[in-house]
Amino acid sequence: MTLNRRxxxxxxxxxxxxxxxxxxxxxxxTGPAVGGARPKVVVVGAGFGGATxxxxxxxxxxxxxxxxxEANEKFVSCPLSNLVxxxxxxxxxxxFSYDGLKKLVDNFVHDTVVxxxxxxxxxxxxSGRNFSYDRLVLSGxxxxxxDKIEGYDAEARKxxxxxWKAGPQTVALRRQLEAMPDxxxxxxxxPPTPYRCPPGPxxxxxxxxxxxxxxxxxxxxxxxxxxxxxxxxxxxxMAAWKKHYGFGTPDSLIDYRPSSKALKVNxxxxxxxxxxxxxxxxxxxxxxxxxxxxxxxxxxxxPAEGKQAWCPVDFRSYESKTVPNVHIxxxxxxxxxxKAGAVANNTGKMCAAALVELLNGRPLVIxxxxxxxxxxxxxxxxxxxxxxxxxxxxxxxxxxxxxxxKGISKVESEAEMxxxxxxxxxxxxxxxxLKI
Amino acid sequence: MxxxxxxxxxxxxxxxxxxSTDGVDKTVRFMAAxxxxxxxxxxxxxxxxxxxxxxxxxxxxxxxxAMKAGTQASLVMYQIAAGYSDAEIDAMGDWFANNK
Numbered sequence: 001m002t003l004n005r006r007x008x009x010x011x012x013x014x015x016x017x018x019x020x021x022x023x024x025x026x027x028x029x030t031g032p033a034v035g036g037a038r039p040k041v042v043v044v045g046a047g048f049g050g051a052t053x054x055x056x057x058x059x060x061x062x063x064x065x066x067x068x069x070e071a072n073e074k075f076v077s078c079p080l081s082n083l084v085x086x087x088x089x090x091x092x093x094x095x096f097s098y099d100g101l102k103k104l105v106d107n108f109v110h111d112t113v114v115x116x117x118x119x120x121x122x123x124x125x126x127s128g129r130n131f132s133y134d135r136l137v138l139s140g141x142x143x144x145x146x147d148k149i150e151g152y153d154a155e156a157r158k159x160x161x162x163x164w165k166a167g168p169q170t171v172a173l174r175r176q177l178e179a180m181p182d183x184x185x186x187x188x189x190x191p192p193t194p195y196r197c198p199p200g201p202x203x204x205x206x207x208x209x210x211x212x213x214x215x216x217x218x219x220x221x222x223x224x225x226x227x228x229x230x231x232x233x234x235x236x237x238m239a240a241w242k243k244h245y246g247f248g249t250p251d252s253l254i255d256y257r258p259s260s261k262a263l264k265v266n267x268x269x270x271x272x273x274x275x276x277x278x279x280x281x282x283x284x285x286x287x288x289x290x291x292x293x294x295x296x297x298x299x300x301x302x303p304a305e306g307k308q309a310w311c312p313v314d315f316r317s318y319e320s321k322t323v324p325n326v327h328i329x330x331x332x333x334x335x336x337x338x339k340a341g342a343v344a345n346n347t348g349k350m351c352a353a354a355l356v357e358l359l360n361g362r363p364l365v366i367x368x369x370x371x372x373x374x375x376x377x378x379x380x381x382x383x384x385x386x387x388x389x390x391x392x393x394x395x396x397x398x399x400x401x402x403x404x405x406k407g408i409s410k411v412e413s414e415a416e417m418x419x420x421x422x423x424x425x426x427x428x429x430x431x432x433x434l435k436i
Numbered sequence: 437m438x439x440x441x442x443x444x445x446x447x448x449x450x451x452x453x454x455x456s457t458d459g460v461d462k463t464v465r466f467m468a469a470x471x472x473x474x475x476x477x478x479x480x481x482x483x484x485x486x487x488x489x490x491x492x493x494x495x496x497x498x499x500x501x502a503m504k505a506g507t508q509a510s511l512v513m514y515q516i517a518a519g520y521s522d523a524e525i526d527a528m529g530d531w532f533a534n535n536k
Contacts, residue, residue, distance in 0.1 A: 056469065060465075341473075342473045342474075345472075345473045346470050346473065349466065349469050349470065350466070353462065353466050365462040365463060365466065366463075367463070367466045367467075367470075368463060368467070368524075369467060369470070369519065369520065369524065370470050371470055371471075371516055371519065373473070373474055373512060373516070385511075385512055387512055387515045387516050389516060389518075389519025389520070391519075401518075401519045403515040403516070403518050403519060404506070404514055404515050404518055405515060407515045409511070413511070415511060416511060418483075418484040419484055419485055419511065419512065421483065421484065422474075422481060422483035422484035422485040423473070423474050423485065425476075425481075425482070425483050426472065426473060426474055426475060426476040426477075426481050426483070426485060427473040427474070429476060429477050430472040430473055430476065430477045431473075433477075436476055436477060436480060436481070436482050
């Protein structure tokens with residue numbers, strides 16, 4: 001028997017692992033599989049982060065055995081879902097099967113992870129299946145903290161939507177708006193920073209106002225911002241609100257109220273209580289504070305309640321700084337990059353690139369530069385963007401580079417809506433291994 | 437080895453990256469993969485955002501550098517191009533020209 005290079009790497013992997021891990025000072029990581037076994041990676045969560053990571057692991061090293069575990073039967077995109085709430089798109093336009101990924105990964109499992117043993121490197125699922133791993137990737141997105149808002153209990157959640165995880169919530173919120181009579185009030189309570197999709201609440205205000213302008217012109221959008229000011233693309237949103245929705249005039253379709261944090265919800269009376277005021281609506285939409293997904297708590301990687309809400313990671317590999325062999329992607333990771341689909345997609349690739357080297361006992365390849373481009377719709381036909389380029393500094397943190405015009409659109413345009421549409425098609429294809 | 441490849445190799449070393457022994461520069465491969473969320477998987481787009489796969493290197497590098505310099509109009513890329521070094525632009529130009 002002759003050994004090819006891959007076999008040699010497998011046989012020598014145990015000894016070689018020290019080389020790779022010496023570059024990961026913060027992690028007492030476990031090396032690659034030994035004795036010729038294929039290294040095993042389990043990825044939990046097939047959203048933008050996890051699905052992309054699983055796909056690129058198979059593209060860059062088909063020898064790695066990849067198991068992808070996802071609770072939902074279908075992928076529903078959060079990006080562009082505000083267009084469904086505004087009526088410019090259907091939820092079907094944003095819904096995709098996992099067939100492309102099922103063809104690529106070794107095991108695709110529809111299940112929910114209920115327990116993780118980080119010492120034994122095993123996990124179990126709700127249906128009672130057990131999986132072992134050399135490296136575990138957790139890409140569970142966000143956990144919504146309903147308990148931070150009084151009255152936002154299971155009963156209230158039957159009628160008060162957040163619409164911050166696309167799917168049934170998105171559709172239900174759209175139906176509530178369709179059922180609302182003209183002259184009604186839509187109240188949107190935003191979450192405090194940091195949260196998933198910083199421009200999202202302001203984009204939603206645009207698209208609901210756009211719907212009212214066309215179909216229910218006597219209605220109004222009230223934005224109760226938990227933050228002191230618009231947190232993303234402020235100038236562009238203000239310009240769009242003025243241009244399309246009469247912002248700043250007595251007839252404005254949008255009433256923006258900064259420093260108006262929702263403290264209490266009464267679902268029966270559709271009332272949101274602030275510190276000094278109660279705001280009643282015909283449709284209320286309350287986005288609670290959020291933190292790293294529950295999954296990260298199962299493995300002990302989420303900081304305790306009251307400390308930071310997200311999981312510290314080593315930006316070279318996205319390995320947890322507290323739990324070895326566990327990598328945390330996307331919105332759950334503590335990062336100075338925004339909690340955005342494109343960032344999750346690209347950090348999925350960063351993690352995959354790192355895992356390929358680690359599991360083959362080689363030093364890490366450090367990504368020198370990554371980008372994020374995020375489009376926001378300002379009406380059913382116009383959009384604008386923010387672009388960011390991040391570079392690794394000497395501590396391997398990703399630092400935002402200064403860009404012309406601060407990386408944002410000079411002005412919203414119909415051309416950018418075409419780009420937003422194209423961006424959606426391309427990121428879904430990239431993430432889900434769809435044919436294009 | 438052409439000049440651009442040498443440049444990108446030097447770049448990779450300068451940034452502590454390791455070029456693989458099987459002829460694939462993984463730093464450039466990652467930089468190209470980064471583009472896929474807008475420009476499609478492997479740089480193949482069938483909608484408004486242009487494809488990069490198979491683009492002639494002269495065109496890729498010329499456009500990126502002109503957008504970076506502000507002499508070629510664009511909605512988004514003049515900003516993103518400004519975040520890349522000329523050596524990185526050359527290396528990505530080689531990558532997309534060779535990956536049709």
